[in-house]
Every structure is written in C-alpha cells, then in structure tokens.
Amino acid sequence: xxxxxxRLAYSVFVLVGLSILMFAIARVVPGDPARMALGPRAxxxxxxRLRDEMHLEDPIYxxxxxxxxxxxxxxxxxxxxxxxxxxxxxxEFFPASLELALYSGFFMGLMxxxxxxxSGWYKNRxxxxxxxxxxxIGIITPSFVFAIFFVLIFGHALQILPTIGRIPSSLTxxxxxxxxxxxxxxxxxxxxLCLVGLKHLLLPAIxxxxxxLSQEARITRTTMASNLDKDYVAAERSSGLAERTIxxxxxxxxxxxxxxxxxxxxxxxIIGNAFVVELIFNWPGLxxxxxxxxxxxxxxxxxxxxxxxGILFMVVNIIVDLVVGLLDPRIRxxxxxxx
Amino acid sequence: MEKDxxxxxxxxxxxxxxxxxxxxFTRNPLSIVGLSLVCMIIFxxxxxxxxxxxxxxxxxxxxxxxxxxPPSLAHPFGTDRFGRDVLTRTLYGYRYSLGMAAMVISxxxxxxxxxxxxxxxxxxSWVDTVIMRATDIFIAVPxxxxxxxxxxxxxxxxxxxxxxxxxxxxxxxxxxxxxxTCSLKNEFFVQAAELTGASTFHILFREIxxxxxxxxxxxxxxxxxxxxxxxxxxxFVGLGAQPPTPDLGTLVADASSYxxxxxxxxxxPAFAIMLVVLAFNLFGDGIDDxxxxxxxx
Numbered sequence: 001x002x003x004x005x006x007r008l009a010y011s012v013f014v015l016v017g018l019s020i021l022m023f024a025i026a027r028v029v030p031g032d033p034a035r036m037a038l039g040p041r042a043x044x045x046x047x048x049r050l051r052d053e054m055h056l057e058d059p060i061y062x063x064x065x066x067x068x069x070x071x072x073x074x075x076x077x078x079x080x081x082x083x084x085x086x087x088x089x090x091x092e093f094f095p096a097s098l099e100l101a102l103y104s105g106f107f108m109g110l111m112x113x114x115x116x117x118x119s120g121w122y123k124n125r126x127x128x129x130x131x132x133x134x135x136x137i138g139i140i141t142p143s144f145v146f147a148i149f150f151v152l153i154f155g156h157a158l159q160i161l162p163t164i165g166r167i168p169s170s171l172t173x174x175x176x177x178x179x180x181x182x183x184x185x186x187x188x189x190x191x192x193l194c195l196v197g198l199k200h201l202l203l204p205a206i207x208x209x210x211x212x213l214s215q216e217a218r219i220t221r222t223t224m225a226s227n228l229d230k231d232y233v234a235a236e237r238s239s240g241l242a243e244r245t246i247x248x249x250x251x252x253x254x255x256x257x258x259x260x261x262x263x264x265x266x267x268x269x270i271i272g273n274a275f276v277v278e279l280i281f282n283w284p285g286l287x288x289x290x291x292x293x294x295x296x297x298x299x300x301x302x303x304x305x306x307x308x309x310g311i312l313f314m315v316v317n318i319i320v321d322l323v324v325g326l327l328d329p330r331i332r333x334x335x336x337x338x339x
Numbered sequence: 340m341e342k343d344x345x346x347x348x349x350x351x352x353x354x355x356x357x358x359x360x361x362x363x364f365t366r367n368p369l370s371i372v373g374l375s376l377v378c379m380i381i382f383x384x385x386x387x388x389x390x391x392x393x394x395x396x397x398x399x400x401x402x403x404x405x406x407x408x409p410p411s412l413a414h415p416f417g418t419d420r421f422g423r424d425v426l427t428r429t430l431y432g433y434r435y436s437l438g439m440a441a442m443v444i445s446x447x448x449x450x451x452x453x454x455x456x457x458x459x460x461x462x463x464s465w466v467d468t469v470i471m472r473a474t475d476i477f478i479a480v481p482x483x484x485x486x487x488x489x490x491x492x493x494x495x496x497x498x499x500x501x502x503x504x505x506x507x508x509x510x511x512x513x514x515x516x517x518x519x520t521c522s523l524k525n526e527f528f529v530q531a532a533e534l535t536g537a538s539t540f541h542i543l544f545r546e547i548x549x550x551x552x553x554x555x556x557x558x559x560x561x562x563x564x565x566x567x568x569x570x571x572x573x574x575f576v577g578l579g580a581q582p583p584t585p586d587l588g589t590l591v592a593d594a595s596s597y598x599x600x601x602x603x604x605x606x607x608p609a610f611a612i613m614l615v616v617l618a619f620n621l622f623g624d625g626i627d628d629x630x631x632x633x634x635x636x
Contacts, residue, residue: 013472014475014476014479015479017472017473017475017476017479018476018479018480021476021477022488025488025489025492026492028492136617136620137613139616139620140564140613140616140617140620141609141612141613141616142568142571142572142575142609142612142616143572144571144572144575144591144595145591145609145612145613148591148595148598148605148606148609149606149609151598151599152598152599152602152605152606156598156599157599268481268482269481269483271481271484272481272482272483272484272487273483273572275483275484275487275576276572276575276576279576280595291487291576293491294487294488294490294491294578295491295576295577295578297491297492299492302488302491302492306480306484306485306488309480309481309484310479310480313479313480313481314479
C-alpha cells in the first residue's frame with residue numbers, strides 16, 4: 001500500500017515536470033504562435049485578440065500558471081487550427097487510439113510471451129531458430145514498413161483485410177459509450193459490427209506490435225533458457241512432475257519477470273509508433289490528430305496530446321510495477337518486512 | 340634494457356588482448372556477418388557518388404523518358420515518378436542515415452554519459468536529485484513521441500531531426516551510467532584514488548570511465564540501429580529530411596502515396612532500412628559477446 005502511494009506521488013511529480021517541459025518546448029518556438037495560427041494575411045486585431053486569449057504577452061511563468069489553471073479543470077485551451085476546444089477533440093479521438101493501443105499491447109504481450117516460451121523450451125531446435133529469425137526481423141523493421149508491407153500484401157494483393165479506417169463508411173457506428181467501437185458494439189449486442197471493427201483493427205494492431213513483440217520474445221527466451229539449466233528444474237524433473245506442470249507452473253512464472261519489466265517500454269514503442277501507423281491506416285485516432293497538430297504547429301493541441309500519452313504511459317508503468325511485485329515474491333515480501 | 344623488456348611485455352599483453360577479443364567476436368558467425376555488412380554499408384555511404392549507376396538522380400533531377408519504370412536491368416530498383424533511379428537514391432540514403440546516427444551518438448552520448456557519471460558520483464546530493472529527476476521527466480514520454488514533439492516546433496530539416504533525437508535519447512545514457520557509477524563508486528580502486536588525493540576529474544574520467552567502456556560501446560553500437568529507425572520514422576512523417584533529399588525514411592514516405600502501383604519505390608528503400616539496422620544489431624551483439632564477459636572477470 002505504502003508502495004502504491006509513493007508511486008502515485010512520484011507520478012504526479014513527473015507529470016508536473018513533464019508539463020513544464022512541454023510548455024517550455026511549445027513556447028520557445030521561433031515566431032509568433034498567434035500569427036502562425038491565423039496565417040500571414042489575418043488582420044492585426046484578430047491576431048492581437050488570440051494573443052490576449054493565450055496570454056502570449058505575459059512572462060512565461062504567468063502563461064504556465066494560466067495553462068495549469070485551465071488544465072486541472074480539464075481545459076487545455078483552444079486548438080489553434082480547428083478552433084475547437086482541445087479537450088473535446090481529445091475526447092473524440094482518444095478512444096480510437098486507446099482501442100488500437102490496447103489490442104496491440106495485448107497481442108504483443110500474448111504472442112511475445114508465447115513465442116519466447118516455446119523458443120526457450122525447445123532451445124536450439126528448429127522451432128527455436130524460426131522464432132529467433134522472426135524476432136530479428138521484428139526488431140530490425142520499422143513499424144511503418146510493416147504497415148506498408150501489410151497494406152500491400154493483405155489489402156492490395158490478397159484483398160482479404162480492410163486497410164482504411166475503423167469501420168466501412170456504409171455502416172453506422174454503434175452508440176457511443178466508451179468510443180471504442182468493438183467494445184461498444186459488443187455491449188449493445190451488435191456482434192457483426194464488433195467483428196467488422198476487429199477486422200479493421202487487425203492490420204494496424206499487428207504492425208504496431210511486431211517490433212515490441214520480438215523484444216519480448218527474445219527476453220522471455222533468454223530467461224527461460226537460462227532458468228532451464230537451473231537446479232530446481234532438474235529437481236522437479238527428478239521428482240517426476242509432468243513436463244507440462246514444470247513448464248507452466250515453475251518455469252514460466254519466474255521467467256516472466258524480466259519480460260514484464262520491459263513491457264512498459266515496449267508499450268511506449270507502440271504509443272510512439274502509433275503516430276506513424278495511424279497515418280498509414282487512416283485511423284481516426286489521437287495520434288493522427290496529434291500528428292496534424294505537429295505538422296501545423298498547433299501548440300495547445302500538441303501539449304495536450306503529449307500530456308495524455310504521458311499519463312497513459314504512466315498508468316501502464318504503474319500496472320507493470322504492480323504485476324512484477326505480484327509475480328516476484330522477493331519484492332512483495334521485502335516490501336512487507338520493511339513496513 | 341629493463342625498460343625495453345617492460346615495453347615488450349606490455350606489447351605482447353596488448354597483442355594477446357586483441358587476439359582474445361578477436362576470438363570472442365568471431366566465435367559467433369553472425370557477428371562476422373554483421374561486421375561485413377557494416378563495412379559494406381559504410382563503403383556504400385562513402386563512395387555513393389562513384390558506385391551508384393545514375394548519380395544525378397540523387398538530387399533534383401527529372402527525366403520524363405524514364406518515369407515510373409518497374410525494376411529492370413538498367414534500373415534494378417526501378418525509377419520513381421520523376422524518372423530518378425531508385426537504386427541510386429537508396430545508396431545515397433545510407434549517407435544520410437549513417438551520418439545522422441553518427442552525429443546523434445557522438446553529440447548525445449557524451450552529454451548523457453557525463454551527466455550520469457556526475458549524478459552517480461555525487462549520489463544523494465542535490466546534483467544527483469536535479470539530474471536524475473530531470474531524466475525521469477524526459478523518460479516519462481515515449482522517446483519517439485518526444486522526438487516528434489521537439490521536431491514539430493522546429494523547422495523540419497535533417498539537422499533539427501538529429502537535435503530532436505538527441506533530446507529524446509540522452510536520458511537513457513545518463514541512467515545507464517548512473518547505475519554503473521553508483522556501483523563502481525564503492526569499489527576499492529575508486530576509494531584508493533580518493534584517499535591518495537586524486538582530483539575529482541581524474542577519478543571520474545581516468546578511474547571510472549575506463550571501467551564502463553564495455554557497456555557504453557555495446558549500447559552505442561546497438562543504438563546506431565535505433566537512431567536510424569527513429570530518424571526514418573521522423574522523415575517518414577515529414578518532420579525530418581525534406582525531399583528531394585534521398586533519406587531512406589523520406590523515400591518510403593514519398594512512395595507510400597503511390598501504392599500499390601509503384602511498389603518498387605517503397606519496398607526497396609524499406610529493405611535498405613532493415614538491412615542497415617540488422618547489420619548494426621548483429622555487430623552490436625558481437626561487441627557484446629566480445630566485451631560483455633570482461634565485466635565479470
């Protein structure tokens with residue numbers, strides 16, 4: 001418990017620091033943000049009004065104060081390009097990105113651990129070699145290259161999977177509950193729509209997951225393979241336990257700790273690469289929104305998007321810490337004895 | 340006479356060291372493949388103007404007779420919509436990718452290393468707090484996202500892309516060095532140096548740094564691949580190198596709007612990216628094999 005509170009307090013500190021950093025980056029831009037937002041031909045009074053609205057003429061710490069005051073009330077200012085409230089933009093676009101990231105993260109964890117475990121168990125057999133070659137390919141290929149290959153192969157050559165958007169425009173999206181299409185469709189009982197949504201998710205989610213998945217598989221394999229030689233496994237074998245029990249109950253669990261420890265980092269890779277992959281699949285998510293904000297120097301939107309992903313990353317980090325604590329009795333017990 | 344003998348012994352020791360390292364490196368055939376690929380790519384990058392079949396294709400160049408040709412003998416990778424030879428542009432692309440990686444690692448490596456070193460040495464003081472909390476904040480955002488954000492407020496160019504990658508990457512070096520320094524600090528050789536009154540500068544750079552060279556070199560050689568991946572992603576979204584610069588990421592991005600008709604324009608540069616990252620990964624693993632065990636004994 002103490003551990004969780006400490007972890008949360010620390011996260012708040014990092015978030016505040018991150019907001020200062022992002023704010024500083026967004027404000028040191030050469031040129032006048034108001035002028036850039038409105039274009040060179042906008043009348044001076046309009047530019048002046050935007051400057052006042054953004055408090056651009058105050059010293060930077062006053063600007064930051066205004067920004068924080070808004071941010072704690074859920075108001076990130078107005079997008080300089082779409083002229084809408086950034087907060088409502090985020091509400092609209094974030095679920096799509098979250099859905100993609102969750103599926104991708106789930107797929108990555110599952111496949112990474114499965115492949116790594118199989119490869120470690122059958123060390124130096126053909127299946128191990130196949131997995132290792134596959135994971136090399138995963139590590140060296142940028143996610144946008146996977147995305148393009150998948151679009152070419154499944155979208156154009158075989159034409160079996162959709163490559164654009166979340167659902168075909170001919171279908172009405174399910175009523176908005178969380179904004180995640182597969183989830184909403186399932187809750188409202190529309191199984192067909194859920195399947196269509198899943199089909200659209202498949203390619204982007206896999207192209208995002210391939211790289212991190214290979215990392216996970218590689219690390220799981222290394223730990224599995226080294227644990228396989230340990231005495232306790234030999235002891236279990238000699239006491240006649242079934243191979244299956246040894247593998248799942250005694251070998252996999254301790255071997256997962258390093259894999260899960262780097263899970264947060266791999267999830268970070270998914271979030272980062274989503275900025276590129278969402279562009280390719282025309283995925284109407286927050287990353288694409290953020291990417292457009294970046295290309296058009298929409299500073300309010302940019303800061304807000306980075307903050308949202310900072311928070312998401314932080315949540316994943318905390319979950320990972322908790323899971324590692326649960327898996328590793330040393331950490332769990334050590335914590336108890338210190339209390 | 341005695342001095343000569345000493346030098347001779349020293350020389351033979353160095354020779355033995357090298358032989359042992361070469362043996363360790365070459366034990367894994369994949370490392371050799373990595374090394375040869377790295378050499379090949381560096382060669383290509385250096386001599387791109389001489390070995391590429393159509394050097395004029397590298398920059399602004401239009402040849403309407405040759406537009407959108409699929410791969411053939413004259414143009415093994417085909418030509419793009421301006422009639423430029425894709426093979427040539429890919430070979431030139433290695434120049435930018437390698438240059439970028441070299442710049443980023445030589446700028447950011449030392450910064451991260453020195454900061455981590457100082458923070459680790461003055462552990463539990465305010466210096467440590469300031470530096471390490473700052474790295475925590477930088478690490479709180481996914482690196483590619485941070486690089487994108489920094490890039491986006493600057494004018495897009497290959498130089499600013501390098502800057503952005505530096506901003507996103509230094510904390511990882513600082514953190515690695517911090518951990519190593521913290522553990523080395525309590526070793527006897529550091530304490531001995533402190534007791535004999537060696538200056539802090541001497542302790543940091545003459546005593547501690549040589550003992551962390553192995554992990555630093557390993558990380559650097561593996562990171563070349565990462566920097567190229569991130570750099571190509573930045574170029575891909577249009578925040579890095581600008582056309583007509585034939586950066587590998589830009590090449591793929593350019594071509595991706597003409598899929599699937601001009602598939603060769605995207606596929607070959609994409610393979611080129613994979614090849615260079617593979618080369619440095621294998622090479623880095625080899626370096627790891629070579630230096631990794633020396634930590635223990």
